[in-house]
Amino acid sequence: MYKIGVVGEKDAVIAFLSLGMTVKAVETVNEAVQAVDGMAREGYGLIFLTETFAKDMEETLLRYQNQMIPAVILIPGTQGSLGIGLEKIRDNVEKAVGVDILSKKEG
Structure with a gap:
């Protein structure tokens, strides 16, 4: 069984x-x-x-992006969500499905 870790500001x-x-x-x-x-x-x-830290760790995130293990998941920090995690999820879903199904459509 794999372990789960969390990295970020203490609070x-x-x-x-x-x-x-x-x-x-x-x-x-x-x-x-x-x-x-x-x-x-x-x-x-x-x-x-x-x-909070992921925004300045692009090289590190790219290193693990195409590997199955570990999966690096971005979560909001003490400043709240910066939208980076959602953007990465949106990119991965679009890559898998071929279309951006998570964007809010104006209509």
């Missing part, structure tokens, strides 16, 4: 401890990159990462 990730997940509270983008890469090396199957 945004601390609650995940109660769900039995490994939590890495970080303060800098460099710490976040090291935490994600470390969890990937340790065989984590799923890593939640706050958008």
Whole structure:
């Protein structure tokens, strides 16, 4: 069974401890990159990462984008959602289905 990890600012990730997940509270983008890469090396199957840090970690996210494991899922940080996670989901759905079915259509 794969482990689940969470990386981000302390206030945004601390609650995940109660769900039995490994939590890495970080303060800098460099710490976040090291935490994600470390969890990937340790065989984590799923890593939640706050958008606060993800916005500055494009190279790291690209490294894991086409791999089955780990799946890196973006979650809102303490600043709320920056829309990055939803955009990535929309891109993946469009790639899989061939059309953007998640956009709100004006009509």
